[in-house]
Amino acid sequence: MNGVERPTEESGGRVLLRSVRPYGTGDPVDLLVENGRIAALGADLDVEADRVVHAEGAVALPGFVDLHTHLREPGREDAETVESGSVAAALGGYTAVFAMANTDPVADNAIVVEHVRRRGDEVGLVDVHPVGAVTAGLGGAKLAEIGAMARSSAAVRVFSDDGHCVDDPLLVRRALEYTGAFGGVVAQHAQDPRLTPGAQAHEGGNAARLGLAGWPAPAEESVVARDCMLAGHTGGSLHVCHVSSAGTADFLSWWRSRDVRGRVSAEVTPHHLLLTDELLETYDPRYKVNPPLRTDDDVRGLREALASGVIDCVATDHAPHAEQDKDCEWSAARPGMLGLQTALSVLVRGMVRPGLLDWRGVARVLSEAPARIAGLTDQGRPLEVGEPANIALVDPEGEWTVHGTELAGTAVNTPFEGMVLPARVFATISRGRVTALDGKVEPRGGRS
Numbered sequence: 001m002n003g004v005e006r007p008t009e010e011s012g013g014r015v016l017l018r019s020v021r022p023y024g025t026g027d028p029v030d031l032l033v034e035n036g037r038i039a040a041l042g043a044d045l046d047v048e049a050d051r052v053v054h055a056e057g058a059v060a061l062p063g064f065v066d067l068h069t070h071l072r073e074p075g076r077e078d079a080e081t082v083e084s085g086s087v088a089a090a091l092g093g094y095t096a097v098f099a100m101a102n103t104d105p106v107a108d109n110a111i112v113v114e115h116v117r118r119r120g121d122e123v124g125l126v127d128v129h130p131v132g133a134v135t136a137g138l139g140g141a142k143l144a145e146i147g148a149m150a151r152s153s154a155a156v157r158v159f160s161d162d163g164h165c166v167d168d169p170l171l172v173r174r175a176l177e178y179t180g181a182f183g184g185v186v187a188q189h190a191q192d193p194r195l196t197p198g199a200q201a202h203e204g205g206n207a208a209r210l211g212l213a214g215w216p217a218p219a220e221e222s223v224v225a226r227d228c229m230l231a232g233h234t235g236g237s238l239h240v241c242h243v244s245s246a247g248t249a250d251f252l253s254w255w256r257s258r259d260v261r262g263r264v265s266a267e268v269t270p271h272h273l274l275l276t277d278e279l280l281e282t283y284d285p286r287y288k289v290n291p292p293l294r295t296d297d298d299v300r301g302l303r304e305a306l307a308s309g310v311i312d313c314v315a316t317d318h319a320p321h322a323e324q325d326k327d328c329e330w331s332a333a334r335p336g337m338l339g340l341q342t343a344l345s346v347l348v349r350g351m352v353r354p355g356l357l358d359w360r361g362v363a364r365v366l367s368e369a370p371a372r373i374a375g376l377t378d379q380g381r382p383l384e385v386g387e388p389a390n391i392a393l394v395d396p397e398g399e400w401t402v403h404g405t406e407l408a409g410t411a412v413n414t415p416f417e418g419m420v421l422p423a424r425v426f427a428t429i430s431r432g433r434v435t436a437l438d439g440k441v442e443p444r445g446g447r448s
Ligand SMILES: NC(=O)N[C@@H](CC(=O)O)C(=O)O
Pocket: 070, 102, 162, 163, 164, 189, 288, 289, 290, 291, 317, 319, 320, 334, 335, 336, 337
């Protein structure tokens, strides 16, 4: 269903990954990659290879898929580009990312989405799938050129006005009907604008104390409930972006226990799995994000929902911002945080270490589920002979301190600044080619 397919093979030669543990289970095995696929898997493989990667003890997982990335190109190349975002993605273990449509110009037509996809292919570090806008110019008034984007060489399947909520229920209905006809999905940024005028922080005790206008959880929950009902009515596919409240997770749990038409999926960000609005005490705009960081109870509810499958996947909402847009007073700062290079480690800290998820679960929420939601057939596949070689190798014992200035790209707005996080992405293999190894990317045509 993906229209124009990229070639499976990326002539990375024969690459032998020595001593890896698929899904973190069993004894170490060797994994041979050839012609973009897994060619052999077994203990102490006796084969010739162009390149041997010694990965003693690394956990092998299917390459990660991010349904929610802001690459800022075109328009804000001072914050991020397709190239710098691809570097961050490869270093974070990603082999596919979905680039959100809130660029300038907006990705609401075939020309912009084809540009983004082409740039992604030229950079060649990760599959860049452009997301198309739902409404023209993200204006919320009339549908964008959904069909033209779907039929374009970018073969768009995910549509979102992210950054804005598609508020008008009739437009949501039409978008679900239209995209449903060709297997597309509408990804909603659920935020009732009438309940969040000037909102700056989770509505609660902390916001009140700090004098910040509140963003109440029902502004998310009510839109999610409405959109689920529209998905059920139309038979379309709805994806809920960045679930931030335990109430939304409760609703989704109930909704999904029912026998309804349509398909509903949901994502949670790493930051909503780890951080709370207590951090706002510092007035540091690095903690400003949409939807806002909420309470301990929300974090607990989101973790449980991710563990149980009520929330399908983790998506980063990687949102790089230029210095002048973040390094300013709270109310003037743009919302959003970096996420691609810290997602795996935050997930390990928030879910794996507390025993809520094992490595198979990590593969599910970072790779298999997002690939399924977006309809990708060459990502999120089992680590088996004959399957596409999209692979992340993780050092489970690695530990590192996050510094924004050491992350890829020019933006430094990580909310995890100074934190010591567990687990490191050791290598990424995309379409059979090593794209990142030991903290360095390897652009096509030569290592750097
Ligand atoms: N998450 C954010 O706070 N910001 C995103 C938009 C969005 O995801 O809503 C951005 O584009 O910067």
